Amino acid sequence: MLFVVDNFIKDQDxxxxxxxxxxxxxxxxxxxxxxxxxxxxxxxKADCYAPYMFWDGWWNSPxxxxxxxxxxxxxxxxxxxxxxxxxxxxxxxxxxRTFTPGQYLDIHVDEDTFAYAKDRTFNAPFVGCVWxxxxxxxxxxxxxxxxxxxGSPENALEQEHIRPLLSPPGEVERIRSVPNRLVVFExxxxxxxxxxxxxxxxQVMVVNVWHKNSPPSALNTxxxxxxxx
Numbered sequence: 001m002l003f004v005v006d007n008f009i010k011d012q013d014x015x016x017x018x019x020x021x022x023x024x025x026x027x028x029x030x031x032x033x034x035x036x037x038x039x040x041x042x043x044x045k046a047d048c049y050a051p052y053m054f055w056d057g058w059w060n061s062p063x064x065x066x067x068x069x070x071x072x073x074x075x076x077x078x079x080x081x082x083x084x085x086x087x088x089x090x091x092x093x094x095x096x097r098t099f100t101p102g103q104y105l106d107i108h109v110d111e112d113t114f115a116y117a118k119d120r121t122f123n124a125p126f127v128g129c130v131w132x133x134x135x136x137x138x139x140x141x142x143x144x145x146x147x148x149x150x151g152s153p154e155n156a157l158e159q160e161h162i163r164p165l166l167s168p169p170g171e172v173e174r175i176r177s178v179p180n181r182l183v184v185f186e187x188x189x190x191x192x193x194x195x196x197x198x199x200x201x202x203q204v205m206v207v208n209v210w211h212k213n214s215p216p217s218a219l220n221t222x223x224x225x226x227x228x229x
Contacts, residue, residue, distance in 0.1 A: 128187025133203030
């Protein structure tokens, strides 16, 4: 599935709150390939601390942060709400990134990063999205390939396994990172990447939905960061 919604957040008060909150998105991030080192930004000792966060959903606990309010707004929206049965949802994993000129995100799928770092075990959310903040940029595109990772194969994200799944250059679906644009897709299955920013900043919030039948390992290990707790 794929949904692209422009001007997604329409509540001007919420827009102003996000724009005025310097902590919503990281001010900047080091490195060229933002995803090169698994879980680097989750380490409090990193130059940029931008952790993986988790929320069990508005039907279980209040949306007591701006980020949680955006998560609820996305996944309760009539356009995408039919993708979810809240009785089967374990919760939402979410994180924020800021890309400056030259920074990009290499080919990957979203997965249980902590399990994969530990023993190359692959576990995927059943749907995900990216929402772009309000900063302007040029050059940055979300690129979606036709190739998918099915099941739970070991070593799924190693280059020798993932590169044969890439689409030819002329067949890659490209979606520009327009401010306040929402893109919903099978982030845990469909191969994707983000091209380098050439000017400005690309602010992005990623939200993945986890099913109760395959919850992320960080729920047991305590690796997630919980806002408002």
